[in-house]
Amino acid sequence: AAAQAAAASGAAQSEAAEAKRQAAVATAAANRATNSASLAQALANTAASAARAARDAANSAAAHALKSADAADEAVKNAGKAIDYANTSTAHAAEAVKAADVATKAVTNAMAVEQAARDAELARLEQDKLQGIDEARLLARIEADEEAENENKRTQDAQTEQALKDVIAAAEKALWETGDLALAVTLGRKAATGLLEAKGAWTRQAAQFALAGSDEDMLSWVDLDRSLAANQDDRETVLYLAQISSPAIAEAAHAALQSSSSTAVGDFLTSGVIRASQDDNKVQVGRILNDDPGKAVTKAANDALDENTPEAYRDFFDRTYPAAVREDDAVATATATNTGGEYVKAYAEVALEGPTWMRRHFVQQVQYTAAQLDHDSATHVAAIRGSIAAAAKIAYQAQKDAADASKAAANARNAAADAQEWADKAIDAASKANTFSQQAKDNAAAADRSAAAAQASANQAKTAASTARQASRAANYSANTAIDAARSALQSSYSAQASAAAARQSEINAGRDKAAAAAAASQAHQIVAQKRQAEIAEAARKAAEKAGQERGQGQNPADSDTHDDVHPEGTGSGEDDEDWWSDASWWADAANKVSVASGLIAAGLGAASLVFPPLAAGAAFFGYVSLAAGALGALFTGIEYGFTSGQFIESVGDTALNLATFGRNKLAKPVVQKVAPVANKVAKEGKELVSSITSGLSKLW
Incomplete structure (x- = not known):
């Protein structure tokens, strides 16, 4: 004490x-x-x-x-x-x-x-x-x-995940090898409780169903239902990748979903997607080099091309490219402090003191608007x-x-x-x-020369703003697709749970014992899962066909005003759809949707070869980690404070904004709250960013 x-x-x-x-x-x-x-x-x-x-x-x-x-x-x-x-x-x-x-x-x-x-x-x-x-x-x-907090969270999540795997393995051993059913039930309930926070819709619903049932239901979960749900979640992830990826990946995804092999889906998610994306990733690397990037990006890209393996291209997009862009941005920003006009120097000096996204935004766009100010002044x-x-x-x-x-x-x-x-x-x-x-x-x-230079800078700024908008739409497209996919996965998992509950209750009403009721429920889960598997395979086929048509016609599905924002209710809902988010179950649906969508986004991070080219290639990836982290943060907030609490409401709102702004809301909002007393009005009024330079460096376009 x-x-x-x-x-x-x-x-x-x-x-x-x-x-x-x-x-x-x-x-x-x-x-x-x-x-x-x-x-x-x-x-x-x-x-x-x-x-x-x-x-x-x-x-x-x-x-x-x-x-x-x-x-x-x-x-x-x-x-x-x-x-x-x-x-x-x-x-x-x-x-x-x-x-x-x-x-x-x-x-x-x-x-x-x-x-x-x-x-x-x-x-x-x-x-x-x-x-x-x-x-x-x-x-x-x-x-x-x-970053330190997220790294710690990732470490803890990894530890928790491994601990859950160990508990599940012990429960399966008790059931299959030693026959200790009581121990299997105890360990199974512990594992199912941990999976209530799982990212997969089917895994979460299966865990909830088992925990709400009898010991026999828990044994069915340990024996079959858990692996069935996990496999179904993998299939939902494969479908999402087919919907956001290039024709080659979409076709490989469809083939995996149609395969009779029990390992086809898992193999696709681990190595198949990497192999399928090799050619497109190689093209993406070439496009990056054609944009005349900085020395660090040029070296990293050439190294990937020299190695010319699927793993090298994946490592480039996942690890070396982001690091190289940050290095080049720092060099370019520092150079601007020596070569630019008074306004460019001022903005560059501020950006050098700021976070990585601020330098990225300066290099991509703000340096041109600042140069325009210099030319206007001249x-x-x-x-x-x-x-x-x-x-x-x-x-x-x-x-x-x-x-x-x-x-x-x-x-x-x-x-x-x-x-x-x-x-x-x-x-x-x-x-x-x-x-x-x-x-x-x-x-x-x-004066004439300065006016002409100002116009040229204005044109560059306009082009940069357009590129930033397209990059934002690309990120929002992934998020909106994930939300649509999450809604679909949740609806099917809800249906499976309802069918299983009905089947179990029918057996009980007929005087059957708990074991028979559990078997009926498990059979109902399998029937709904098989139906959903057929739906997913057909949806993947259509996604592959659509991706091929868009590629052939030079269309970019992300480049639409639909994706100027992230739509928490989903992009496919219309006026005649059920107002699904405003009924009594909205909070549970919102929590599940956010978590499942974030899991899909996290799974899709490695699919570098998307249907759209890497618009503003150096920009989008900075926000992706924050996208998933922000969505999970909303879920954890709901678990900790309750899904009807003010904290969760604010967290869900922040998550939507975070998705729509490449994760920058996580950085921008604390500033307006913590830089007291001048900036504390910004969060409420949204118009008084403390200095015009900070404001300029914080605008997306």
Whole structure:
């Protein structure tokens, strides 16, 4: 007890320290946000004043230039008259000089104001970048914590699975070898309890049925029903793979389902799918190389091609390719910090501090939108500076005119020295006017080039967004197909359970003993399973035929607005369908559906050669692990808190969003909840992502 108390005290101290640290981070974030907002407002005001001053300066320069020219003309006319007019010429020339000086000063002020506006823009960007870096670091920490949590969960799941296998083996030994029926029942109930969380619909329903029945029902489960359900779940998985895969895999799946061999289905799931996908996977690797990837991906792809085995291609898509993409993304993002414009650098620096998906998104899409911002900014700067240069040309032309007028006045007074001095000033002013004239032309040309570059970046961003949308649809297509498959598998397993229950009850009503009732129930399970096997084989045949037709016609079944979202109720339900999710059994159905669908998705991860090409090939796989993990998380939440609890409702909602966003909801939502106090409104309002850079790096398209 003392040791537990000490441990509890230590844990409490750690939690208190963490809470104190988070509070300090929150306070710093709030202060930075306040300072950034104040600075942004001040800089915006400065920029507005700068624009007005530049406009007034240009107008003033033009007006004074005209006045200077008029004065110079009058001075020239008066220069040839009597001496009395010499003084008038001199006075007009002096006014011309003053006017030209005012115009020149206005231009100088406009240049200073333009530079201040530019400095204000960069200062605002710097503040946004610093805030974004704080947020990105938090995102990276959340990602690392979740990866560690998921890895621990996978380890525990593997241990649990092995423990269940050992219990099942012991139950079968007690039944078949030693004849210890009591031990077989005890071990069987333990194993069936563990399989209540199984991913397969048939396995779960069979376990539930056995646990709800007699000892004889449990013995039937240990003897036959469990393996029958497991085999049926494998067949459901094979059908799902046929529905999402290439024609070659779909045809191999159909052949396995039609085979009379008891090992055909298992062999397909372990090695057959790998062999069937070799050619398509090889094509996929070639497509990746044709997209001119980074060095790491290029090396990994060439290594797979050099080895040229089914296992090498599977290992490439499952392991080396994701790792290589992460490496190349880090290099590309770091390179952008050295070669990009101010906006590209800012976004890249934030992405480097963030999680892996943030760098993937930067490389795929955000770098183009950031480059567009850089080009837009350059276009604006060039246009403003071009206008100022044009005003400067006018101002120095006014200086030249004033100098010419002063020279004429000096000649009228017979002041040769003064005339020469003004002549030199006129030449200098003319030279400066010519210089600014060239600058105006250069800035105009630069503005045109920047505008063209901005349009090119916009086009790239649009293409990248389209690719991201297609990749999202690809992921959603797999998820929606899994949900449809889960619903179908659940309905058939429910039917089997109902038939078995009815058969058992009929035997009991007829006065038969529990053993006879259990045998009747087991026979009913087999009958429904055989019917379902025929249905699955026919569905696989149609899937193979459909995949072949779509491949031949160049169609991509995932590229449809149907798959812009994940549909928790399934894509095949219509207005006349039963509102299956809103009745009293919705919670049980939802839990089962989520779990079964996640199991199908997990089983399909290795089928790299899907019916659609690897759109945005470096993007989709990052979310797949989170897809299955998120769905299982919803199931575990329901088991822990109850399927009518608020926690489960939120978890199911998160899972649907997680599927629709490549698993990014798992990373994005904690940010808006934990970056206090500025970002805590984001989860509720969905519109205040803490900084514009974080927001830009978090948008899918």
